[in-house]
Amino acid sequence: MNVYIDPSAELFTAFKALDRDKPIQMINLIRLKERASYAHGRDVSGFEAYKAYSRESGPIFTRVGGSIVWRGRPETLVIGPEAEQWDLAFVARYPTAHAFLEMVSDPDYKKAVIHRQAAVADSRLIRCAEQTSDGLFS
Numbered sequence: 001m002n003v004y005i006d007p008s009a010e011l012f013t014a015f016k017a018l019d020r021d022k023p024i025q026m027i028n029l030i031r032l033k034e035r036a037s038y039a040h041g042r043d044v045s046g047f048e049a050y051k052a053y054s055r056e057s058g059p060i061f062t063r064v065g066g067s068i069v070w071r072g073r074p075e076t077l078v079i080g081p082e083a084e085q086w087d088l089a090f091v092a093r094y095p096t097a098h099a100f101l102e103m104v105s106d107p108d109y110k111k112a113v114i115h116r117q118a119a120v121a122d123s124r125l126i127r128c129a130e131q132t133s134d135g136l137f138s
Contacts, residue, residue: 004122005116015097016097024097024129025069032087033119048119049118056111061103
């Protein structure tokens, strides 16, 4: 089974090739490790390591104009592969893709992301363009 923690070079290139000047929303699905795996041997739960990531990256996320527009606690899978169970689900909004790129290239963010890498067993990050709704699914 493949696991996904960081973007591949190809997917990140595709992200950067899209319009960078419009607001985006990022769907985040996160499965945490029971115990975080730090190179230096720090012994904490995956949840504690992810909280450290949130605490350290949060000010950068806010500074670039990011906000959490939806957060939920996954309870059970209804459609999809049974192996894809998630501990955290949320949608982050950025005023532009430039703002997201500014965040991930910030030197302090690069230090904080070590906690995410130690905490996450698998994840999905899906970039979405904002769209108006007529109240239906399409």
